[in-house]
Amino acid sequence: MDTGGMPWAQARAVGDRGEELACAHLRTLGWEVLERNWRCPAGELDVVAREGETLVFCEVKTRRSVRFGEPVEAVDQEKALRLRRLAWAWLRAHDAQGSRFRIDVLGVLCRPGERPELTHLQGVA
Template sequence: MATKDVVGRHGENLVARRLEEAGWRVLERNWRCDQGELDIVALDGDCLVAVEVKTRRSAAFGSPQEAVTREKLYRLRRLVAAWLSAQERHFREVRIDVCAVTLPAAGAAIVEHLRGVE
């Protein structure tokens, strides 16, 4: 049985690979500061995107996207601001996306990409 960390890492790897295949440029993975962690920071064209990845093996405890609460979004906004303040480059557009990954017992992973989560 896979641990929560292994399941989460698998979901993040899957999402990072899909983003790159879609032409995105991944700038950071698992960027950390004293306020927390950003799973993926990437460029979608000229837009900087912080991607929160939530991975579940089933919906027994709710869907992956349900784990992104209002409080989590508030923390993600603070983390994005911290990441941006550490950069020399400026970005005209910034958004937060959520990638909800479900890993069924059989078959391919199901990935739902929610863009511009408010």
């Protein structure tokens, strides 16, 4: 994990806070959060949720500033492809290969002393 010069434990705390805020946002939309931080040999999915009949695999990117760009900009084409492979791995592991799914990105900007800002991009990959 690139912590941008921040101590690892502090960076992890920022990331955990972002995931908590993202899950709270999804619940306010009426979605069911099924799993957090699901891991397999290929990597990790931050959040797996259900919106109606659709499974939604969510990548959460949290930043304390926009010095290196908006949080959602951290998901490039290569990362999106990796997320798609992880989604297929989750579907196989849960015997849900025929399920409808999509991949969303949630960007959380947690500037010190300010209210967090959340951006939710649906269907990015």
